Amino acid sequence: MIWNPNKECMSRDEMRELQGRRLHKIVDYVYHNVPFYRNKLQEMDIEPDDIKTIDDIVRLPFTTKQDLRDNYPYGLQAAPQSEIVRVHASSGTTGNPTIVGYTRKDIGVWSECMARCLTAYGVSRDDTFSVAYGYGLFTGGLGAHYGVENLGATVVPASTGNTEKHLRLIRDLGITGIACTPSYALHLAETMTKMGISKEDLHLRVGAFGAEPWTEDMRREIENRLGLQGYNLYGLSEIMGPCVSHECECKNGSHICEDHFFPEIIDPETLEPLPLGSTGELVFTTLTKEGMPLLRYRTRDLCSLIPGECECGRTAVRMGRILGRSDDMLIIRGINVFPSQVESVILSTEEFEPHYQLVIDRIDNLDRLTVRVELRNEFMTDLLPDLAALEHKLSEKLKSVLSIRAKVQLLPQGTLERSQGKSKRVIDNRKL
Amino acid sequence: MIHQLSVFIENKSGALLQILSLLKEAGIQLVATNIVDTMDYGICRIIATNPRLACTILQEAGMSANLNEVFAIELDNHPGSAADAIAAFAQEGVGIVYLYSFLLGGKGILIFRTDNAERASDIIKESRLKAISEEDLSRL
Numbered sequence: 001m002i003w004n005p006n007k008e009c010m011s012r013d014e015m016r017e018l019q020g021r022r023l024h025k026i027v028d029y030v031y032h033n034v035p036f037y038r039n040k041l042q043e044m045d046i047e048p049d050d051i052k053t054i055d056d057i058v059r060l061p062f063t064t065k066q067d068l069r070d071n072y073p074y075g076l077q078a079a080p081q082s083e084i085v086r087v088h089a090s091s092g093t094t095g096n097p098t099i100v101g102y103t104r105k106d107i108g109v110w111s112e113c114m115a116r117c118l119t120a121y122g123v124s125r126d127d128t129f130s131v132a133y134g135y136g137l138f139t140g141g142l143g144a145h146y147g148v149e150n151l152g153a154t155v156v157p158a159s160t161g162n163t164e165k166h167l168r169l170i171r172d173l174g175i176t177g178i179a180c181t182p183s184y185a186l187h188l189a190e191t192m193t194k195m196g197i198s199k200e201d202l203h204l205r206v207g208a209f210g211a212e213p214w215t216e217d218m219r220r221e222i223e224n225r226l227g228l229q230g231y232n233l234y235g236l237s238e239i240m241g242p243c244v245s246h247e248c249e250c251k252n253g254s255h256i257c258e259d260h261f262f263p264e265i266i267d268p269e270t271l272e273p274l275p276l277g278s279t280g281e282l283v284f285t286t287l288t289k290e291g292m293p294l295l296r297y298r299t300r301d302l303c304s305l306i307p308g309e310c311e312c313g314r315t316a317v318r319m320g321r322i323l324g325r326s327d328d329m330l331i332i333r334g335i336n337v338f339p340s341q342v343e344s345v346i347l348s349t350e351e352f353e354p355h356y357q358l359v360i361d362r363i364d365n366l367d368r369l370t371v372r373v374e375l376r377n378e379f380m381t382d383l384l385p386d387l388a389a390l391e392h393k394l395s396e397k398l399k400s401v402l403s404i405r406a407k408v409q410l411l412p413q414g415t416l417e418r419s420q421g422k423s424k425r426v427i428d429n430r431k432l
Numbered sequence: 433m434i435h436q437l438s439v440f441i442e443n444k445s446g447a448l449l450q451i452l453s454l455l456k457e458a459g460i461q462l463v464a465t466n467i468v469d470t471m472d473y474g475i476c477r478i479i480a481t482n483p484r485l486a487c488t489i490l491q492e493a494g495m496s497a498n499l500n501e502v503f504a505i506e507l508d509n510h511p512g513s514a515a516d517a518i519a520a521f522a523q524e525g526v527g528i529v530y531l532y533s534f535l536l537g538g539k540g541i542l543i544f545r546t547d548n549a550e551r552a553s554d555i556i557k558e559s560r561l562k563a564i565s566e567e568d569l570s571r572l
Contacts, residue, residue: 375440377491380498382438382477382545383529384468409472412440414494 003119003151004112007259008314015315019262020053022287027051027060030293033078036071037061037295057262057285058273062296065098068238073099079290089137090237090336097137100237101291107146109288110240113257114147117246120255120312121206121231123177125152130170132180132188133211133334135159138403139241140211140334144179144233147243153177160184163191170202177206179233179242181334182214182222186365189225199227208233210242211334213322234319238297239284245319253306253318260288263317264296265305268326279304281326282319300327330426332360333367335404339425342371342406345397351379351390355416362430369406371398374413433501433553434566435483436543439476440496443469451476454493460486463569464543466532477532479504479543481570500545503552504569506562507540514542520559526552536569 002008010018028048030037040061041047050056068076073096077084084101102110123129129148133140141159148155156175158166167188169175178185185207192198204226209219210233222230232254235242244261245254256263261284265274268281282299302325306318330337339358346356353374361368373394381387391408398406417424441447448467455462455478463479480486483499490497507513514533521528531544541564546552556563 375496377496377498380438380440380496382436382475382498382500382502384470384475387440387473387475388470410440411473412442412494412496415442 001119001122001124002313003116005313007257008116008255008316010259010315012315015258016054018259019287020056022259023054023057023262023285024048024051026285026287026289026293027295029290030078030295034076034293036067036076054262057264057296060285060295062271062283062298063294064298065238065300068098069096072096074101076294077101077292079103084291086142088139088142088237088241090139098238100139103290106240106289106291109260110143110243111146111150113240113243113260114143115151116257117208117233117243118147118151118153118177120246120248120314121177121208122229122249123148123151123153123206127153127176127206128156128173129153129177129179130156130158130166130175132158132160132166132178132184133242138335139235139237140179143235143241143243144208148179163188164195167191167195167197170204171197174203176203177208178204178228179208179210181211182209182218182230183212183333183362183365183367185209185222185226185230186218189222190364192225199225202227204228207231208242208246210234212331215321232321234322236284236299236301238292238294239286239299240289244284248310248312248314250311252310253320255310255314255316255318258316260286262287263305263319265303266298268298268300268302276305276307276317279320279323300325300329302326328426330358330360330428332369333404335402337369337402337404341401342398345394345401346371346373349394349397351376352394353413357416357425357427359427360430367430369402369404370409371406372409372411372416374411374415377413433549434479434504434543434564434569435499436502437478437480437483437486437490438498438500439478439490441467441474441476443471443473448476450493451478451490451495454489455480455486458485458489460489463536464532464534464541466530466543468530477530479569483566501549502543502545503549503556504564505542505556506564506568507542509535509538509540513540517542517559517561520555520561521546521552524551524555526555541569 031048083103085104086102088100089097131144135141207228207230219230231247235244245256247254264283265280274280282301283296286293302323304320309315357372359370394408461481466477467474487499527547529545533542
């Protein structure tokens, strides 16, 4: 099934014409409502009326995460606060989160695109669908939730945690679909084994998995262990949230909701657009966003775009799997983590040396972050509880900054190698 | 009170030997040691001849080491002497945080830390417990 064939199966010419019109409108809108963009465009000697077709997009300036940070909290917001009906926040690298405001229309577009994703996965109003992304500042929970409601299926807002209770609900309510991170899906499978629940006891049929990179091997394992079909769901809060692109029954790339989010692939070094099919950094322009529209936002995700009509009938450009990042961001349990965030916490703590190491493991299919830090000599004590309290204090600080729990491992002063490149700071033992 | 050396020790083979080898090279003799451990690390507590030098040597070798003061009392070598000594603190509501013991020159030695050092000092005097100094230790 296709939720919105008019848009999802539009001919390429019609789509490019629509994108061109919307691009002109959005450039005009930010020019008149966001001083940051007006200044940039004026510096580049661009008037909104210079942008006539979608091909003119290459003339526009890029937007980076740093721009969002520099303009914290509302500097890039285009709509007046009275029009903003919701904000989400994602983690920032040095303490400032990224704030994204949505107008009522933005929430509508989000729900529309999310309903397209769910329909492509085969979800309909007859399904009972569990949203097991975190609800809150993170866009995953509420984003998927509104999509399921818009589609008309029954939504079960399970959120994360309390896996056993969640599994009982999946069994007892006959839940047929679930949205969560792929690692959480595997964790569900582990918990099923522990509870003595088999996949035949459940009615799961469809899984929408995203917010972290995953592999074909993981897909096979999840599908096999939960007895469902697993599909990729891609999104990022700066652009909207989950819904930006989605797989269909063909599972050969994720269809981008191109009438709302225009994708480009650029060379992250030269910033030059790359020909269709090349691997590079994914860049999005929001074509219809009112709250915080962004021009050519650099996602830092590395992938390629796949042209051509899909066997499912959709004509939108697809994106391949995310192959990596062009910065040092880590995705741990679906949450974005920058090593610099950990660094800033450690630097603000007098008991530890400014040297650290992040170790990421996947144990029982859940990501575990260990932060290894060196205890300064003068804080060495004969009391074990005092050391445990230091660990706890750092762990709590990290939790408040990173939004995920990290295990702190104390080391004697001088243990970690000094003056090494950034890569030494991160040991990722996950096989992704 | 006497000085005790506390050394952070990683939970990996060779960590203890590294500490002991450094002390050996410096000609420092151990009087007593005690290790408390967690899953990931431990604290090696050491009573040694010349604790200040021992601490400097370990710190210079890049280890997390520090000195602190602990009580040391000498007991008569007969059954129940430790119980009598500890009873004096318990009666006054002073808690023992940790304790280790050893025999030296035919005498029992208790090394311990309390949750109230000031009060513990008074109790030792009032109960006529025999506190020993670092000099006493090196004589025994």
